[in-house]
Amino acid sequence: MKTDFRDMWRQLNHYQQEAVLDENPACVVNANVGSGKTTVLIAKVLWLHMEKQIPFEDMAVLTFTNKAADEIIARLKKSCEGEIAPEQVHGFGTFHSVALRLLKDRLSVETAGWTKEFTVMDPDEETDLALELITSRGLKVKYKNRLKKRLEQEYGAYESGKAESRYKDDLFALYPLLLKEKKRQNKMAFSDLLRVSTELLSPGGGSADAEAENGVWRPAWVIVDEVQDSDALQMEFLAALLGQTGKGEEHKEHEEHRGKLFAVGDPNQVIYSWRGTGDNMFFLLKHRFGARELTLPVNYRSGASILEAANRFLQFGTGIQGDRENRGTITVKNHYDPFQEAEYLAERIRGMHESGTAYRDIAVFYRLQRQSELLAKVFERHGIPYELSVKETLKDIPVLDWLVKVLRFSVNSMDEQTGIAVLADPLYGEKCTKKKAGQIVREDRRETSELYRRMKEFPCGVFSGKEEEFPSAQALFDWFGLREALHPTSAEYRRDAQTALAFLEEVCAYCGQILEEGPGKRYMDCMREFINSSALYGMKIDAGEKNAADKNAVDGGETGEAPDSVKLMTLHASKGLEFDTVFIIGVNPGLIPLRCTGFEQEEEERRLFFVGMTRAKNELELSWYTNPGEPGVAGEYSRYLKMIPEHLISGETGTGGSSEKGYGLQQMRRQIQENRKKKEQPEEKKVRVRHRKYGEGVLVSDDGTTVEAEFPGYGKKQFLKAFGEVEIK
DNA sequence: ATTCGAACCATTTTT
DNA sequence: TGGTTCGAAT
Numbered sequence: 001m002k003t004d005f006r007d008m009w010r011q012l013n014h015y016q017q018e019a020v021l022d023e024n025p026a027c028v029v030n031a032n033v034g035s036g037k038t039t040v041l042i043a044k045v046l047w048l049h050m051e052k053q054i055p056f057e058d059m060a061v062l063t064f065t066n067k068a069a070d071e072i073i074a075r076l077k078k079s080c081e082g083e084i085a086p087e088q089v090h091g092f093g094t095f096h097s098v099a100l101r102l103l104k105d106r107l108s109v110e111t112a113g114w115t116k117e118f119t120v121m122d123p124d125e126e127t128d129l130a131l132e133l134i135t136s137r138g139l140k141v142k143y144k145n146r147l148k149k150r151l152e153q154e155y156g157a158y159e160s161g162k163a164e165s166r167y168k169d170d171l172f173a174l175y176p177l178l179l180k181e182k183k184r185q186n187k188m189a190f191s192d193l194l195r196v197s198t199e200l201l202s203p204g205g206g207s208a209d210a211e212a213e214n215g216v217w218r219p220a221w222v223i224v225d226e227v228q229d230s231d232a233l234q235m236e237f238l239a240a241l242l243g244q245t246g247k248g249e250e251h252k253e254h255e256e257h258r259g260k261l262f263a264v265g266d267p268n269q270v271i272y273s274w275r276g277t278g279d280n281m282f283f284l285l286k287h288r289f290g291a292r293e294l295t296l297p298v299n300y301r302s303g304a305s306i307l308e309a310a311n312r313f314l315q316f317g318t319g320i321q322g323d324r325e326n327r328g329t330i331t332v333k334n335h336y337d338p339f340q341e342a343e344y345l346a347e348r349i350r351g352m353h354e355s356g357t358a359y360r361d362i363a364v365f366y367r368l369q370r371q372s373e374l375l376a377k378v379f380e381r382h383g384i385p386y387e388l389s390v391k392e393t394l395k396d397i398p399v400l401d402w403l404v405k406v407l408r409f410s411v412n413s414m415d416e417q418t419g420i421a422v423l424a425d426p427l428y429g430e431k432c433t434k435k436k437a438g439q440i441v442r443e444d445r446r447e448t449s450e451l452y453r454r455m456k457e458f459p460c461g462v463f464s465g466k467e468e469e470f471p472s473a474q475a476l477f478d479w480f481g482l483r484e485a486l487h488p489t490s491a492e493y494r495r496d497a498q499t500a501l502a503f504l505e506e507v508c509a510y511c512g513q514i515l516e517e518g519p520g521k522r523y524m525d526c527m528r529e530f531i532n533s534s535a536l537y538g539m540k541i542d543a544g545e546k547n548a549a550d551k552n553a554v555d556g557g558e559t560g561e562a563p564d565s566v567k568l569m570t571l572h573a574s575k576g577l578e579f580d581t582v583f584i585i586g587v588n589p590g591l592i593p594l595r596c597t598g599f600e601q602e603e604e605e606r607r608l609f610f611v612g613m614t615r616a617k618n619e620l621e622l623s624w625y626t627n628p629g630e631p632g633v634a635g636e637y638s639r640y641l642k643m644i645p646e647h648l649i650s651g652e653t654g655t656g657g658s659s660e661k662g663y664g665l666q667q668m669r670r671q672i673q674e675n676r677k678k679k680e681q682p683e684e685k686k687v688r689v690r691h692r693k694y695g696e697g698v699l700v701s702d703d704g705t706t707v708e709a710e711f712p713g714y715g716k717k718q719f720l721k722a723f724g725e726v727e728i729k
Numbered sequence: 730a731t732t733c734g735a736a737c738c739a740t741t742t743t744t
Numbered sequence: 745t746g747g748t749t750c751g752a753a754t
Contacts, residue, residue, distance in 0.1 A: 066744080093742080094743090123744075142749085142751090143750080146738090190744050194744095229743085272743080274742095367741080370742060535744090536744065570740095594739095604741095608741080631745075
């Protein structure tokens with residue numbers, strides 16, 4: 001264990017070492033891009049643990065994403081020979097997951113109006129609930145289609161006591177109603193997790209009794225990753241964890257009891273301010289906690305030319321120092337249009353692969369999600385393996401989306417909204433209207449719906465005997481009568497049942513593990529924990545289930561751990577990653593930078609481009625179109641290209657100019673547009689479909705989730721669109 | 730119900 | 745700049 005830490009220590013540069021050793025009450029590390037930010041964070045945790053004898057239990061290590069949290073724990077485990085028990089790292093995770101754990105284990109949620117059995121809402125659920133309240137209470141709220149955004153954005157104004165909402169409607173009257181309803185149904189939205197835990201952590205927030213009884217958790221150290229991405233709510237949570245109310249100065253006397261803050265971030269990589277406050281949280285935090293600022297100036301990732309170019313886009317700090325001998329190359333290319341570019345990229349990447357570069361070392365970044373469509377099509381035709389960074393969630397698979405709701409209601413019968421959604425589901429529910437479903441749930445009419453009865457009696461029905469093992473997946477499957485609910489006669493029954501069963505296996509495995517680690521927990525609590533954490537985990541499907549769900553996935557990629565494929569993603573999605581070779585496409589005015597309204601926005605576009613450039617280790621190729629073919633995008637050099645000194649650019653050629661090549665694009669675009677039309681309103685005329693088993697057929701109906709088609713010799717069959725079983729032509 | 734002008738917004742996405 | 749949505753007016 002110790003040798004590992006010494007090894008790690010020796011590999012740190014003196015800036016990094018200083019950061020690790022810092023013991024100020026608050027320290028914020030300005031970690032330049034590629035400067036070993038996470039390494040420092042891990043070293044800090046290990047140093048505190050091993051040299052300062054601070055147990056992991058007394059630390060909060062907070063991240064913005066699950067991915068980052070997973071990475072930290074994984075690297076920590078690797079550095080510690082002894083296994084780290086899950087209960088030791090209860091303070092490690094995303095802001096939301098740590099808040100959830102606190103609310104469940106350490107804080108008296110009862111004071112705030114919930115019970116310990118509360119569940120976590122799905123993000124869309126809150127909007128749905130709000131819409132229902134608007135209707136049932138006859139509120140007048142404008143821009144309902146943007147309600148989600150409005151609820152988030154205008155909360156600050158509401159909280160600070162503003163009299164009227166932005167559009168002078170009843171939005172502000174909706175907030176208290178919504179909160180009351182969430183308490184009544186015993187569930188919290190994501191933001192509630194932070195808001196309520198912050199409230200209960202603050203002195204005077206929770207009742208004095210409860211605090212004395214439980215003892216509010218005061219971590220000795222609070223360590224934060226990517227602080228620049230945190231928002232106002234997360235900042236308050238931090239302050240509360242540290243025991244700072246932010247108001248009076250009375251906390252001075254408790255100084256030695258207060259936790260210390262160590263935060264790591266990069267103000268130059270703020271690319272998500274459009275969803276937060278807009279202020280640069282890095283400096284806000286430094287100011288608020290009076291933190292000492294340290295800098296990590298050495299970049300270990302990119303070649304010198306790439307760094308020098310990137311430095312032109314740096315907004316804060318004095319410049320990044322390079323470490324690598326290698327200069328790296330920057331190339332600027334001009335292509336006639338996106339189609340020509342895609343063709344060129346496919347050829348170029350094939351060539352690179354033939355001369356020994358792995359596909360996985362190559363990435364293509366673009367500004368807008370829709371730019372990926374053409375690339376994917378062309379790459380497919382050329383047989384270039386690629387991976388789009390689009391996350392698939394449980395919600396994308398209708399059976400699982402529904403099944404999760406079944407479980408969620410079973411585990412929290414106060415959650416009327418979910419109960420109703422389950423029963424009124426057009427696919428798997430009780431073939432009843434929302435109204436009828438509402439009646440069943442509200443009047444507890446178990447005799448009317450067997451499914452409702454099963455969900456309602458789930459706690460005592462399945463978990464009756466305490467000595468029993470956790471029920472098997474099959475037992476759960478049977479209990480809810482899924483055999484019937486999933487339509488055994490439908491074509492997709494086998495797949496649906498398989499998917500559902502696989503998911504239930506997952507549930508059982510998780511619960512079994514929890515029980516093993518901490519006996520004495522009740523089955524229901526384990527189950528609730530699973531449901532809650534899956535809500536927070538973005539409902540991501542892990543490999544096993546995903547394979548079960550779509551066996552005939554688009555490309556026949558190998559089932560290896562990391563498939564060797566080119567990564568296609570937006571500039572935003574590229575943050576935190578690195579590749580040997582990076583292509584940034586569409587560096588045209590109107591795209592990079594995107595047409596922006598203010599100075600602030602323009603700065604963010606610049607940071608975004610900076611983030612993209614600095615992903616490249618050795619080769620960076622930037623390209624622009626002569627004919628972008630999009631309204632608002634000019635067929636010129638982006639000014640970002642002009643910002644790169646010419647001597648750093650090693651080649652400037654391309655396929656631009658020749659106009660006859662435009663034909664391909666026209667064709668491709670037309671094709672894409674036609675496909676879109678078919679997806680949206682396919683019942684125009686006779687649309688032909690193809691199925692692996694049933695062959696050619698004719699489309700009968702398509703409601704967005706289910707496709708019904710008629711096949712000669714087989715009759716009408718239904719399919720779930722999400723599985724892509726049928727190919728609509 | 731339908732039509733009109735005015736206001737607003739577009740893209741990026743995690744929990 | 746063009747597409748959507750709101751509210752007022754037919």
